[in-house]
Amino acid sequence: xxxxxxxxxxxxxxxxxxxxxxxxxxxxxxxxxxxxxxxxxxxxxxxxxxxxxxxxxxxxxxxxxxxxxxxxxxxxxxxxxxxxxxxxxxxxxxxxxxxxxxxxxxxxxxxxxxxxxxxxxxxxxxxxxxxxxxxxxxxxxxxxxxxxxxxxxxxxxxxxxxxxxxxxxxxxxxxxxxxxxxxxxxxxxxxxxxxxxxxxxxxxxxxxxxxxxxxxxxxxxxxxxxxxxxxxxxxxxxxxxxxxxxxxxxxxxxxxxxxxxxxxxxxxxxxxxxxxxxxxxxxxxxxxxxxxxxxxxxxxxxxxxxxxxxxxxxxxxxxxxxxxxxxxxxxxxxxxxxxxxxxxxxxxxxxxxxxxxxxxxxxxxxxxxxxxxxxxxxxxxxxxxxxxxxxxxxxxxxxxxxxxxxxxxxxxxxxxxxxxxxxxxxxxxxxxxxxxxxxxxxxxxxxxxxxxx
Ligand code: AMP
Numbered sequence: 424x425x426x427x428x429x430x431x432x433x434x435x436x437x438x439x440x441x442x443x444x445x446x447x448x449x450x451x452x453x454x455x456x457x458x459x460x461x462x463x464x465x466x467x468x469x470x471x472x473x474x475x476x477x478x479x480x481x482x483x484x485x486x487x488x489x490x491x492x493x494x495x496x497x498x499x500x501x502x503x504x505x506x507x508x509x510x511x512x513x514x515x516x517x518x519x520x521x522x523x524x525x526x527x528x529x530x531x532x533x534x535x536x537x538x539x540x541x542x543x544x545x546x547x548x549x550x551x552x553x554x555x556x557x558x559x560x561x562x563x564x565x566x567x568x569x570x571x572x573x574x575x576x577x578x579x580x581x582x583x584x585x586x587x588x589x590x591x592x593x594x595x596x597x598x599x600x601x602x603x604x605x606x607x608x609x610x611x612x613x614x615x616x617x618x619x620x621x622x623x624x625x626x627x628x629x630x631x632x633x634x635x636x637x638x639x640x641x642x643x644x645x646x647x648x649x650x651x652x653x654x655x656x657x658x659x660x661x662x663x664x665x666x667x668x669x670x671x672x673x674x675x676x677x678x679x680x681x682x683x684x685x686x687x688x689x690x691x692x693x694x695x696x697x698x699x700x701x702x703x704x705x706x707x708x709x710x711x712x713x714x715x716x717x718x719x720x721x722x723x724x725x726x727x728x729x730x731x732x733x734x735x736x737x738x739x740x741x742x743x744x745x746x747x748x749x750x751x752x753x754x755x756x757x758x759x760x761x762x763x764x765x766x767x768x769x770x771x772x773x774x775x776x777x778x779x780x781x782x783x784x785x786x787x788x789x790x791x792x793x794x795x796x797x798x799x800x801x802x803x804x805x806x807x808x809x810x811x812x813x814x815x816x817x818x819x820x821x822x823x824x825x826x827x828x829x830x831x832x833x834x835x836x837x838x839x840x841x842x843x844x845x846x847x848x849x850x851x852x853x854x855x856x857x858x859x860x861x862x863x864x865x866x867x868x869x870x871x872x873x874x875x876x
Contacts, residue, residue, distance in 0.1 A: 429455040432484040438518045439480065448473030453628045454604075455481050461602050463625040465618055469608035470577075470734065471758065472630050478574050478604050479514045482548065483522060485572070491525055491545035495569030499597065500550045501590065503580040505530040505705055506712065506733055508550045511576070515548055524548065529555045532705025539564050553581070553589035560596065570597040578607035578614050580731055587613060594621045609751075640761035641768045643795035644781065649774040651681075655688050658744055660798045661770055662694070662722070665740060668766065671715065672740035674724045675756050677748060685744060686724045696722035699729045727752050735759065743771035746780045750787040770795065 426439050426447055447455070450468045457464050458481035468474045482498055491497050502508040508530050515526045527541040529551035535558075542549075542565055549556075559565040573594070575581070581590055594603075594617075603622050607614050618625070647657040658674070665672075676682045679700035686698035697711035697720040708729070715723040716735060723735075727747065738760045747753050753771075760767025771792070773781055785791050 424452045429480075430459045430484070431455065431480055432487055434487070434521055435480050435484050435518060438483075438520050439476075441520070442517060444476075448477075448630075450474050450628060450630045451477045451480070453630075454478070454626075457626045457628070458482070458602075458604060459484065463602060463622045464604045465622055465625040465627045466604065466606040467608070467610060467627070467629040468606060469755075470731075474606055475511060475514050475576075475734075476518065478576075478606070479511065479518055482572065482574075483515070483519050483524065486524060486547045487522065491547045492569060493545045494542050494564065495566045496527070496542075496546045496549035497569060498548050498572040498574070499556075499567070499570045499593075500548065500574040500576060501553055501556070501581070501593065502550060503552065503577050503584050503586060504728070504731060505532060505552060506708065506729070507577060507731070508552055509709065510734060511550050515550075526550065529559055530705065531555050532708075535559075553586045553593060556593065557589060567593070567596045568598060570601050572602045572604070573597050574604045574606070576606045577731070578605060578617070579609045579611060582611065582613055584728070587617065590617065591620075639766050640757055641766070642757060642771070642792045643769070644771050644773045644792050645795050645798065647772050647774055649776055651684075654744060654772055654774070655685060657772055657798070658685075658742060659689070659692055659694075661742065661772075661795075664798045665768070665770075668739055668768070670737065670739035671718065671721050672723070672742055673730065673735070673738055673756075673759050674722055674742045674744050675730070675747070676724065676726055677745040679726045679729070681745065682724050682726050682729075689722065689724070694722055695720050696724060699723060699725040701726065701729055727756070730759075731755075737765070739767060741767070741769040743769070746771060746773055746777040746784070748780065750780070750783040753784045754788065 424447060426436055426444070429447060429452065431439070446452075450466060450472050454464050454466055454477045458478065466474060466477065468477075478500075486497065489497065500508075500511055502511060508528055512526055512528050515524060519526070525541075525544065525546045526548045527538065527546040527550070529538050529549060531552060531554065538559070542559070556565070560567065575590060578590075581587060603625070605618055605622055605625070645657060645661055647654055662672070674685065674696075676685060679702055682698050682700040683702070686696055689696040697714050699708055699711050703711070711720075711723070712733070712735075714720040723730075724744075741757050741760045743753070743756060747756060757767075757769035760769060771781075781792070
């Protein structure tokens, strides 16, 4: 099937052509005609299937007629995170070129007044996270009675994040007669209940879920000690040894606190890294993502929640700093690489505490993940591993004589770093290796101790 058979407007077809898409993806060819026929749609699909265009393209076609009134959005899209909301907005910009479409974003971390001014002017498409939408509504700045179409995207993520009560409330605030498009990757009981309550005879469109990891991804386990500093040291070693086909990598941690810690540590060790976690404000998150997407940063450290659903094409490597709690998350994480037939590599650092979680992953993907060969000797010394010893000059001379006076003292063995780390950064890295990394220590431990004479 081609795009021209789906019933989309000429302007939208031109935009699709300009985007370089040749054929609709399965979810697009199945859902778009039903959306245009004003049916409710229950789409079971996950990120990477082209589901965003499956609702944005017919929405733009439908919005070509009619006008928005002040404070009364014509359509409403609910997204679980700010980044996803911003990503959907970008889709409207891309596919709505040459159209007079007013799109507004209601997300946390952005000025309330600017958002309010936009609403006053009237919006065709309102993209929002549930909490911020309800804030505006409660202040009386927004009327939801003009909503003709409601999209609930990533519903199972909304469930994970505790947004279902908000979603139910919003569904009751929009007109009963609206059209509803509902997208979810999985169908837990709670989601089924919501769809039964708020969708009216929906057309169910399901696209195959990649139950197993893509065959294009090479997966390996990296065995390591349990202490966080041992894991950080191992990660650096793995990254520095990963020269083949390395372009960039996403590093996943289970907790946002760990994301921040690991980011500080990697930067200190000279890596060009950015972080993405829930405690960062919106501009900082966008800036980090933008840097990574443009190739200005090699490494993106993220938590599952922060990175969920983000469309970052062309990632060559995924490193799991922590084994994910849920086996499903492992498939999502490594699915960030090896996209569109390209090859990708995923390394997972495992400790003796992770045996159960690894077994669950292997059961889900139906294969055993091989253990990677050794990554050489430790690359650096962090203070917790072994305090940096200051030799006295005489001892150093003796040592040098033993080692041969011209050979350099055996500093921390540093195997070939990632090709993109240049000389200057390597020098900085060596300095950082010797500098105590206190980022993991609570502040009170760093305070000087007064000793009574
Ligand atoms: P999504 O599942 O909506 O996150 O989309 C994943 C990626 O697929 C995005 O980068 C889209 O630009 C791209 N995409 C969407 N539809 C098509 C299509 N018909 N052909 C090729 N790429 C597409």
